[in-house]
Amino acid sequence: MFAWKPHVAINVRNFHESLKFYQILFGVEPVRVRRGYAKFDLETPPLNFSLNERAFGEVGALNHLGLQVSYTEEVLAAKIRLEEAGLATFDEMNTTCCYALQDKIWVKDPNGIQWEFFAVLDQEDDRVPGSGILVEKSTETCCTTCPTGSSSME
Template sequence: MVLKPHVAINVKDLNKSVVFYTQLFGVEPVKVRPGYAKFDLEQPALNFTLNEGGEVSGGLNHLGIQVKSTEDVLVAKERLQKEGLATFDEMNTTCCYARQDKIWVTSPDGHRWEVFTVLADAEEKSNDSPVCCTLDEPKQIETDCCS
């Protein structure tokens, strides 16, 4: 049996979101209909759908794609920047009880996505990450948010 997680999110503007997620995932959606788009991803294995309308923030903190190495994080960063997306780096940071290297991008609806690798386990949830798992309110991630 093949297991593939499914994530469905609400978006304000389907067209803008399709462009963003095509850039993020590096593939076109397999289905686009009025108010709906579906990405059927192989890597990571994910059935990801966009539904236009409804509440977009809900209780979602952030989403992520875990990769094998810091090199893979940097390859993703380069690809996303070539697509015109602004990225925010967090290298050697503590987040969610792990030491990680990561980059962040933010969707048109404010959904925060990280591409990350875990370097080591950590005893603390977060002590040096300005955009990590402890944020009470989602915010737009910008390159100057730490200054």
């Protein structure tokens, strides 16, 4: 049985300084690096942690939080549970985000913090075959959260 894996995405002003800091902090290399984006997939503690380079002013450094699940069915079960409890959700099914094809839903907490439940369906291969060398395939930044107001609480 797959345990949910927490996901934390933060905004950073200086991507390269932040990347170096988190490589030292976690003691591992990221599993994905793109322009202005890096993903660490930690086993101990189990955590999907990402950096997103963007200015943030009053919004703060927290981009969003999430729970990674194994299957789309778990995403849909979370959607039903949240909506039955009176929360509004926003769907993003079969969407490309963070250089991976995902099914996800979004919901906001009372303070406006956005949470996602998501299942990764497919993702880019980050290494040159046989070399172990990470490659940069895309120059686009990624991982914006759901549109403002789309998943606010009712």
